[in-house]
Amino acid sequence: MAAAERDWPDGIKKTKQRQAVLTALEGSGNPISAAAICAQTEKAGAAVWLSTVYRVLEFFVRKGVVTKVAVLNSDMALYEINRFQHKHYAVCVRCRKIIPMDNCPMEKFVPKLADDGFQVTGHNLELYGYCGDCGAKG
Ligand SMILES: [Zn+2]
Numbered sequence: 041m042a043a044a045e046r047d048w049p050d051g052i053k054k055t056k057q058r059q060a061v062l063t064a065l066e067g068s069g070n071p072i073s074a075a076a077i078c079a080q081t082e083k084a085g086a087a088v089w090l091s092t093v094y095r096v097l098e099f100f101v102r103k104g105v106v107t108k109v110a111v112l113n114s115d116m117a118l119y120e121i122n123r124f125q126h127k128h129y130a131v132c133v134r135c136r137k138i139i140p141m142d143n144c145p146m147e148k149f150v151p152k153l154a155d156d157g158f159q160v161t162g163h164n165l166e167l168y169g170y171c172g173d174c175g176a177k178g
């Protein structure tokens with residue numbers, strides 16, 4: 041709770057629900073799903089309904105406080121605190137573990153586009169496969 045208190049983003053009205061969602065996000069090292077956030081708020085004794093969690097998340101995303109990480113064709117959307125750093129992830133298709141990538145392979149990538157006036161402002165990239173645990177199991 042103290043961390044959310046200290047890091048409360050500027051210009052955003054503080055509500056119990058928003059606070060609970062942000063605390064859950066801060067408590068997680070990796071991006072987490074809305075359902076996981078919901079479970080987390082319940083565990084913390086400040087339960088927020090899943091539908092409300094989604095609403096709060098969409099609000100935070102709009103405000104730039106939270107980043108939505110869509111993985112595996114967005115059959116699951118994950119959320120994390122926006123730390124204003126460019127980040128990619130690898131996803132294990134078996135256990136769904138999310139592994140952060142330390143580099144960006146697109147940094148030096150020059151796209152060959154049919155529209156040569158196209159201005160690239162960002163990109164998405166996801167890797168999928170088997171994590172060390174699942175790969176070892178065969
Ligand atoms: Zn795995």
Ligand SMILES: [Zn+2]
Nearest residue numbers: 126144145146
């Ligand atoms: Zn990148």
